[in-house]
Amino acid sequence: MRLIVPLRGVIQGRGGLFVGSLIPCCLFYFLQLYLKGRRPPPSDPTELPRTSSRSNLFSRGNSIGRVRVSSRALPVAKPSDSPYYIGLERVKTDPYDRITNTDGIIQLGLAESTLCFDLLQRWMSENLMDSIMQSDAGEFDISNIAMYKPFEGLLELRVAFADFMSRIMGGKVSFDPSNMVITAGGTPAIEVLAFCLADHGNAFLIPTPYYPGFERDIKFRTGVELIPVHCRSSDNFTVTVSALEQAFNQARKRGSKVSGILFSNPSNPVGNILSRETLHDILKFAQEKNIHVISDEIFADSVYGDKEFVSMAEVAYSEEFDKSRVHIIYALSKDLSIPGFRAGVIYSFHEDVVNAAKKLMRFTSVSVPVRRILISLLSDVRFIEEYMTAHRQRIRDKHIRFVEGLKQLGIPCAVSGGGLYCWVDMSSLLTSYSEKGELELFEKLLTVAKINATPGTACYCIEPGWFRCCFTALADEDIPVIMDRIRQLC
Amino acid sequence: MRLIVPLRGVIQGRGGLFVGSLIPCCLFYFLQLYLKGRRPPPSDPTELPRTSSRSNLFSRGNSIGRVRVSSRALPVAKPSDSPYYIGLERVKTDPYDRITNTDGIIQLGLAESTLCFDLLQRWMSENLMDSIMQSDAGEFDISNIAMYKPFEGLLELRVAFADFMSRIMGGKVSFDPSNMVITAGGTPAIEVLAFCLADHGNAFLIPTPYYPGFERDIKFRTGVELIPVHCRSSDNFTVTVSALEQAFNQARKRGSKVSGILFSNPSNPVGNILSRETLHDILKFAQEKNIHVISDEIFADSVYGDKEFVSMAEVAYSEEFDKSRVHIIYALSKDLSIPGFRAGVIYSFHEDVVNAAKKLMRFTSVSVPVRRILISLLSDVRFIEEYMTAHRQRIRDKHIRFVEGLKQLGIPCAVSGGGLYCWVDMSSLLTSYSEKGELELFEKLLTVAKINATPGTACYCIEPGWFRCCFTALADEDIPVIMDRIRQLC
Incomplete structure (x- = not known):
């Protein structure tokens, strides 16, 4: 209990009685002055709760007693200035x-x-009806699409997603469907991950420039902060461990708890592809700091240069790393150009994250007709x-x-x-x-x-x-x- | 600044110096002792962040430095004991x-x-393909279903939903599509409303018995508490204003801020239908306390008795009430028996709620193919x-x-x-x-x-x-x- 230094003075007979009284008194009165300064001004009378008098109860057309929404909803309701x-x-x-x-x-x-x-149009024209209506018995059965199904996605769909992801990544890494939760798009995937990996007020390090939507995806509801790790054109905006280290230390000095690193690969908006070495360094850094790594890989198949895309999953499978800190976001909005279908994935090596995310899918599950289309689409290897x-x-x-x-x-x-x-x-x-x-x-x-x-x-x-x-x-x-x-x- | 009473003693020359020092000192030292008592025991060494030494970095197969999920995700990840x-x-x-x-x-x-x-199966067999593939130009155009569309639902769908809701309520109330936000089911509708109406730690009064899923829907992420208002078999489990009053006062005494009343009508699980008078009383009570009313009406068309179903919207439209506190949840999972389609509605008279909910639909929007099916289905008046x-x-x-x-x-x-x-x-x-x-x-x-x-x-x-x-x-x-x-x- 290091703070009670003044009392030690008393015990040790060094005139501590005066100091031991003065310090608490000063703290006490300064605290009161500070709190008074921060106290909100008296409420506007128009915002007072209504009384039960009939005159108030039935008054209309004015704002007396107008009920207020939550303080967290107000900034969401306002138009964005981005x-x-x-x-x-x-x-x-x-x-x-x-x-x-x-x-x-x-x-x-x-x-x-x-x-x-053109390709999607042809596939949908030929297969959409059958894919929704197919059943084991051959004939269409409405119960296949109308009834409750597990919110986190049918096993069939997770298998199809895992195969697809592995395929676009050149077969260099395989994905286990049991580590996978199907979400209604990439946006809820990142939100659910933020909820699961960081508490309100905790932070993720994020290299800049970054996708502007992350602000809403993460801040609207989870209360997780984003700490920018500034990257420069001289490095083609590629993140370095020294920049991460600096941002991490600065955050710690300010009292922020950093829970993870979030980045997109290929980077959004720069479009550069992170090298295997950079991914390795990021994961090594995360391991040193004991924080999570969230790799947004929704552009994994939208690559056009000579540089090979490497998934963080592949690096995580390297022998040396504790995989449980690695979480991957994927979706079909970019590589398969079907954002209107709202289909994404959380791929996590952490059992608690998978279990929590499955439960949270009650808020953002993919409808069963769309699941049926996706199972057919992703399983059609030739297409x-x-x-x-x-x-x-x-x-x-x-x-x-x-x-x-x-x-x-x-x-x-x-x-x-x-x-x-x-x-x-x-x-x-x-x-x-x-x-x-x-x-x-x-x-x-x-x-x-x-x-x-x-x-x-x-x-x-x-x-x-x-x-x-x-x-x-x-x-x-x-x-x-x-x-x-x-x-x-x- | 009422707290600085002791200093007044000094000014008033009543020996306040002693009291003015003693009280802060006592508070200061008691606070320290209290904080010491609450301080968590030293962390388990297995939970310390890893150091950067290679021996730790590359250790595997033990739990040293295993990264933890957020404290709010842990209870979600656990199996339920309900x-x-x-x-x-x-x-x-x-x-x-x-x-x-x-x-x-x-x-x-x-x-x-x-x-x-049988009816749904027939309708889907005949109309599903056309409803997804229809376009203004007549021919199927993939861009109608594949591309980004407003997350909160197309106007066409909101109009169809409003007509449908009015129809099942016997045309006694009409719904304005601009007060409506389409959600991926009733579950996210209640969650988003809870987020918008109450801050973390605030509470809703809720008559018992109530739908067990509300616990997850509301508590998992929004942190809103549910305060039971106990109803009894002697009243056929119908809520009374005196029970609401009592629960409200008790909550206030405990320091809970009550933000609203949540109930389902027809009641889930009892199945009773709230009378117009009861709805009126609830709304009057809410107005007196200046809190919100959330009426879950997802069973509005699933009625079989002689008692007329009355929507809270109808009561809100009565001249005397400030409608902005009224919010209605609806979904197609029960009355239309298609929970697999994940389609629900928030209907709110509060502009801020509608605006915030629209933005939050990025996390739980209905996919475009399903929107197309629903537009056709809900607009097919004969069906x-x-x-x-x-x-x-x-x-x-x-x-x-x-x-x-x-x-x-x-x-x-x-x-x-x-x-x-x-x-x-x-x-x-x-x-x-x-x-x-x-x-x-x-x-x-x-x-x-x-x-x-x-x-x-x-x-x-x-x-x-x-x-x-x-x-x-x-x-x-x-x-x-x-x-x-x-x-x-x-």
Whole structure:
């Protein structure tokens, strides 16, 4: 009990009585002054609970006694001030269409892909009905799709997901369906993981720039903080152990408890692929600090460069590591281009996480008809192989076209190997090299060029002038239109 | 600043220096002793973070440094000790089948209905494909189902839901689609409402007996407490304002902040329908206390008695009330018997709740293919009318058969008018009139009679011997089997 130093003075006869009284008194009165300073002002009378008098009870049309929502819901209800969401909303008001609205805003802000819609359309036309309606007995039985099924996903679906994930990762790693929980998309997968790995007020380290949606995914309900680990263009925005170490130590000094490291691989928004060595270093760092590692791998198959994608699962299977700290997020929204189906996965080596996540699936389970479609789709190996080949080839082609268009304007991109976007260095177009300058350019892109690209500020990038541009929902003929529009700002 | 009384003594020259020092000193030292007493014992060495030494880093097969999940996930990960979930799990190990497993456990624990599966099967066979594949242009377009759509539900679906809800409520109340948020089932609807209406540690009053799932729905993540308002068989378990008042006052004395009242109507598990007067009284009470009202109306169309169902929305529309405190939960799992589709609704008169809930739908949105099916299904007025008529008639018939069977065994049921279950008074079968006796009977029902019925304890009923028995997934020929099995225990 080190704090009671003054009393020791009394015991030791060193005039401690005075000090032993003075210190507590000072603390006591300062505490009162501090608390008084923090006390909220008296409530607005309009917010007082109603009395039971009839005059109040039946008063209408004024705000007396208007009931309030929870304090945690209020910030959620408010419109977002992130340029990421502002841009997405602006597109809705005037969306570009190459036939019906050629002057509308072109969407480069949303990571979705239409590159292989011809293949998906064909598969769905041929198989959708049978996949929902199939049953062991051959004939359609409504009870197969209408009744309650285990919230966490049928075993069949988990097996199909595990096979699919292994396939897109080149068969280098196999996934155990019993470590897997099926979620209604990647978004609830990350939220549920955050809930399971960190308590309210704890934090995850996260390399910047990062996907702007993580803010909502994690902060809205779980109360977990995100501590940025700043990465720089000089390293092509790749995280280093020394940067992690520094952020970890700073957090600890501030009294934050760091529960894990969260990152996406391929990185979103940069598009770079983490090397096996970097993954190894991250896991080694996490082991040293005894924290979790959350690897968001939803772009695992959307790779187009020469660099090999390595899953954190593969590194975790290395003999030396305690795998229980490794958790992987996957979803079909990007690689299979079906975000509307809301299908994702938590893959965790920690038994408690799997058990808790299974129970939490009551809040976010995939409907049974969609499960049936997914089982058929993911199990159709011939189709999946055809899709994967086309998907990678088409991303590569579109990436080349898009980057080449920018290059001709003198606008460079970060080196990337995956993702549905590129990370564009528009700093040459800034009027001032600052966040303010970047946001001015964002606004000019929206209003003058009529393009919605996500500014680095929304991704917590510390270098101004970078923009995420998603290119996989563009037709080839859109690209020259975009370049012409950007040229106006050069 | 009332607390600094001692210093006033100094100013007023009443020897306050001594008192003004003594009190803070006492508080200070007592606080230290208290904190020391509460401090956790030194951590187990097995839980210390690993050091960076290689010997620790690469150790495997022991528990040194095993990473821990969050403290809030641990209770979620553990198996439940509620007889409700225990019963459901036991059925899975040996489910009754009238052809292949006649000696299995008969499920009376799950509120699902197969009564109108013939109608649903016909509708799905004829319309499912078209409903998913339809588009404005006539031809199937994959982008209609595969791409991102607003998480909170398409306007078309909200309009269809609003019409459907109004229809099952006899057209006495109309629902505004802009007050509506579509959720992936009733379960996330109640969770999201709890998050929006109450902060962590706040409470809802809830009349007992209540649906056992509310515990998980509300407590797992939102941290909202449920304060039981005990109802008795003498009132047919109907809540009264005096019971609410008493529970509210007791909660306040204990320092709990009550944020709302949550109840289901028709009541789950009793099946009674709240009268217009009772709803009026509840809303008046809520207005007096300035708290929210959450009315779970997912059994609104599953009514079979003579008593009219009245929605809380209808009462809220009465001139005298501030509607913003009223929130309604609805879902298609019960009335339309499609829990596998995971489709529910939050209907709220509070703008902040609607806005916050829309944003939270990123975690629990309905997939687009299922939205398309639901739009077609709910808009098919001829089918819906046919379904409603058959559904009500068949529940009525099944209820009569089931209750009659029990009556012949001398086992009475509570008076009920809705729901997929009845509330059975098996107190005559208890060996002791206590919770222990009830749980013994639950176990005997499971192991001897091989029937899973949910005991009142799981529903927080204070009178022993009541069981919820769901009868709408039973075939007529199952009922005599059940009665024969129960007879063994009489």
